[in-house]
Amino acid sequence: xxxxxxxxxxxxxxxxxxxxxxxxxxxxxxxxxxxxxxxxxxxxxxxxxxxxxxxxxxxxxxxxxxxxxxxxxxxxxxxxxxxxxxxxxxxxxxxxxxxxxxxxxxxxxxxxxxxxxxxxxxxxxxxxxxxxxxxxxxxxxxxxxxxxxxxxxxxxxxxxxxxxxxxxxxxxxxxxxxxxxxxxxxxxxxxxxxxxxxxxxxxxxxxxxxxxxxxxxxxxxxxxxxxxxxxxxxxxxxxxxxxxxxxxxxxxxxxxxxxxxxxxxxxxxxxxxxxxxxxxxxxxxxxxxxxxxxxxxxxxxxxxxxxxxxxxxxxxxxxxxxxxxxxxxxxxxxxxxxxxxxxxxxxxxxxxxxxxxxxxxxxxxxxxxxxxxxxxxxxxxxxxxxxxxxxxxxxxxxxxxxxxxxxxxxxxxxxxxxxxxxxxxxxxxxxxxxxxxxxxxxxxxxxxxxxxxxxxxxxxxxxxxxxxxxxxxxxxxxxxxxxxxxxxxxxxxxxxxxxxxxxxxxxxxxxxxxxxxxxxxxxxxxxxxxxxxxxxxxxxxxxxxxxxxxxxxxxxxxxxxxxxxxx
Numbered sequence: 001x002x003x004x005x006x007x008x009x010x011x012x013x014x015x016x017x018x019x020x021x022x023x024x025x026x027x028x029x030x031x032x033x034x035x036x037x038x039x040x041x042x043x044x045x046x047x048x049x050x051x052x053x054x055x056x057x058x059x060x061x062x063x064x065x066x067x068x069x070x071x072x073x074x075x076x077x078x079x080x081x082x083x084x085x086x087x088x089x090x091x092x093x094x095x096x097x098x099x100x101x102x103x104x105x106x107x108x109x110x111x112x113x114x115x116x117x118x119x120x121x122x123x124x125x126x127x128x129x130x131x132x133x134x135x136x137x138x139x140x141x142x143x144x145x146x147x148x149x150x151x152x153x154x155x156x157x158x159x160x161x162x163x164x165x166x167x168x169x170x171x172x173x174x175x176x177x178x179x180x181x182x183x184x185x186x187x188x189x190x191x192x193x194x195x196x197x198x199x200x201x202x203x204x205x206x207x208x209x210x211x212x213x214x215x216x217x218x219x220x221x222x223x224x225x226x227x228x229x230x231x232x233x234x235x236x237x238x239x240x241x242x243x244x245x246x247x248x249x250x251x252x253x254x255x256x257x258x259x260x261x262x263x264x265x266x267x268x269x270x271x272x273x274x275x276x277x278x279x280x281x282x283x284x285x286x287x288x289x290x291x292x293x294x295x296x297x298x299x300x301x302x303x304x305x306x307x308x309x310x311x312x313x314x315x316x317x318x319x320x321x322x323x324x325x326x327x328x329x330x331x332x333x334x335x336x337x338x339x340x341x342x343x344x345x346x347x348x349x350x351x352x353x354x355x356x357x358x359x360x361x362x363x364x365x366x367x368x369x370x371x372x373x374x375x376x377x378x379x380x381x382x383x384x385x386x387x388x389x390x391x392x393x394x395x396x397x398x399x400x401x402x403x404x405x406x407x408x409x410x411x412x413x414x415x416x417x418x419x420x421x422x423x424x425x426x427x428x429x430x431x432x433x434x435x436x437x438x439x440x441x442x443x444x445x446x447x448x449x450x451x452x453x454x455x456x457x458x459x460x461x462x463x464x465x466x467x468x469x470x471x472x473x474x475x476x477x478x479x480x481x482x483x484x485x486x487x488x489x490x491x492x493x494x495x496x497x498x499x500x501x502x503x504x505x506x507x508x509x510x511x512x513x514x515x516x517x518x519x520x521x522x523x524x525x526x527x528x529x530x531x532x533x534x535x536x537x538x539x540x541x542x543x544x545x546x547x548x549x550x551x552x553x554x555x556x557x558x559x560x561x562x563x564x565x566x567x
Contacts, residue, residue: 025130025302027084031340038338045337046345048219049092052331053079053346054353055223056376058244058361059369060095061320063160065107066115068244068361070319071095072354073251078310078322079347083340086306087135087299088286092328092343093310095320097157097376098281099274102412103320104160105178106270114267117257119315119322121264121271126278127308135300138283144389144400145419146284147382151400152407152415154380159184161370161377165199166191168242181408198239199367202230206371223372230368231360241365247358251351254316273413278323280416282307285324293333327376395426432465437473440486442551449558452481453551458490462497470497474504481561482554483508486547488519498524498531505536514557516542518550 035042053075061071075094082093106118129135162184163176176183206226213222234241259267286298303324311321332342353361389400403419436459442450454477462470477483485501505515515537520528528534534543544550 021133024299025305031089033339035339035341038336039341041336042339042342043345045332045335045342047349048221048335049328049332049337049342049346050349050353051221051224053092053094053325053328054350054361055227055364055369055372056325056328057095057350058364059373059376060097060100062164062244062366062369063097063157063373064095064100064103064115064320066103066112066320069247070115072247072350073317074314074319074322076251076347076350076354077317077319078314079350080344081313082306082310082322082324083343083347084306085302085309086282086286086324087301087303088289088324089295089298089339090289090293090329090333090337090343091282091286091298091303091324092332092346093282093307093322093324094328096281096323096325097373097380098153098277098412099321099323100160101153101156101180102270102274102277106274108178110267110270113257114263114270115320116315116318117259117263118267118271118274119311119320120257121267122274122278122321123308123311123313123315125271125275125308126304126311129275129279130301130304130306130308133301134279135283135302135304138280138287138300141280141416141420142396142399142423144392144396145403145416145423147385147389148400148403148419149407149412149416150380151386151404153412154377155404155408156180157380158374158377161203161374163187164242164366164370165203166196168192168195168199168240170242179409195240198241199365199370202234202239202241202365202367203371203374205230205233206368207375210372210375223375226371227364227368231364234365235363239365241367243366244362244364244369247354247362249355249358251354252318254313255318257315273411274321276413276416278307278311278321279304281326282324285326285329288326289324289329289333292330293338295338327379395423395430399423399426428465431461432463432469434460435462435466435470436460437470439477447555449555449562452479452558452561453484453554454480454482455484455486455547455551457486460490461492462490462501463492463494464496467496467500471500471504471507475507477513480513482514482516482557484516484518484547484550484554486518487521487524490521490524493524493527495527495531498527498533501528502531502533502536505533509536509538514538514542514554516544516550516554518544518547 057071057075058068059071061068061074064071079092079094082091086093103115106114159180166187167190176186206223209226209229210222213220213225234243282303283300286300286303290298307323314320314322332346337343390397399419399422402422403415406418407415436457438457440455440457442453442455456474456477474483508515517534517537520543537543544553
């Protein structure tokens with residue numbers, strides 16, 4: 001029996017909210033609202049995206065140092081799981097260029113076998129981030145940092161294709177540097193000059209077709225046409241071009257990657273890096289998708305949950321970590337995709353390719369895939385956006401350039417962190433500059449002794465970055481007997497700002513200057529009491545709500561001081 005005053009009702013309320021939050025992260029029938037009217041366009045969009053995704057999945061699988069098979073498996077398994085479980089109705093997921101950039105050093109250091117384990121570990125981390133409602137964290141990454149990050153990825157993807165063109169032999173683990181620029185130079189230095197004309201010719205043919213096809217008709221899949229043309233040519237006229245090689249005609253059986261404690265510790269940092277990248281890229285992609293079409297918005301937390309499960313599933317089938325793919329998502333939207341059916345069907349299309357056409361796909365030249373990825377990298381660079389950022393503000397331009405340079409030369413996640421820190425530094429500096437401290441004149445008819453009274457007005461925020469400047473400005477006042485600190489226009493105040501106010505009061509009082517405080521806002525009062533600002537005043541009556549009363553009190557102090565000196 002429930003006792004009066006028990007907390008059963010609040011507990012039920014909390015339980016209901018928790019259940020509602022959990023349900024919001026799960027699929028529901030509302031995900032397919034409108035399917036009856038859009039299923040035809042969804043299927044057509046899924047077919048189109050599947051055609052576009054095929055060469056990209058193969059290329060990213062090869063370029064990552066894993067295999068073309070791993071790229072296809074990722075596109076199929078992760079594509080279905082993310083479509084059904086993710087937070088967007090139109091997001092298309094699979095292997096991406098950004099993930100390739102991270103995976104290549106992991107393969108070089110830990111071997112190909114580590115990729116599936118990293119995929120599962122990273123998936124668990126991303127899933128946990130979604131369950132903990134961390135999806136809105138992407139809003140803390142400034143636009144110039146995102147664009148610098150994208151530019152750096154594009155440069156790396158382009159440079160990663162150089163080894164595929166330089167020699168018919170894939171680089172052995174440790175043969176080339178993990179840095180894309182150094183590896184490209186090393187590949188060119190050791191290039192097979194008899195092979196280069198063939199590889200460059202194949203890549204150039206694909207590039208040319210990809211550039212011309214959209215001009216003939218927007219719907220023509222230039223990448224697929226280019227690969228088919230080059231592959232048929234290679235089959236008809238034997239060449240020394242290296243090809244993908246044999247592919248299995250079925251999906252591999254799922255299995256849990258085996259890890260001992262030492263291997264788990266070794267792979268934990270790479271998994272965290274992969275998870276961070278997967279979360280960032282997926283949330284960026286889903287945000288772009290939401291701005292392109294009105295399909296009911298998106299849920300960033302559910303998107304992380306879906307992407308986490310997608311990477312886990314991909315890893316269990318021997319694939320790679322997956323993320324939302326901005327380019328394929330855009331193709332889906334432009335082709336008429338409006339529900340999750342389109343994204344899921346694109347994975348079905350790729351599965352059919354594996355089951356039916358594994359043999360012909362295995363004969364695709366690696367140089368042709370390199371051509372596809374080079375054009376993909378170039379198209380990632382938006383010149384107009386770069387120009388806009390570079391012409392905006394100096395701080396944004398610096399953040400953009402620094403992020404791009406660090407991405408190419410060091411590491412993707414380090415680049416984002418440095419970019420955010422750089423943006424944060426300039427934001428704090430600009431905010432500190434907005435802090436105003438100025439001396440005001442006493443209004444009304446002047447009274448003898450008013451020159452001994454200083455009214456100091458504070459405007460804007462008062463926080464750690466502006467504290468020293470504020471302290472110097474106020475404590476350097478000379479030939480005054482009373483200082484009135486006007487607080488009514490003060491905005492943000494942190495503990496450092498409050499502490500510096502306490503120091504100002506104590507410093508002036510030690511010099512014999514009486515300090516009066518006027519207009520403390522209710523939101524600041526508790527902080528001022530806790531830090532000791534109000535306690536530093538000589539008397540509790542030195543706190544005022546109106547300026548006129550504070551001025552009258554200040555004049556009384558000046559008068560008493562004058563009388564004391566004349567006595």
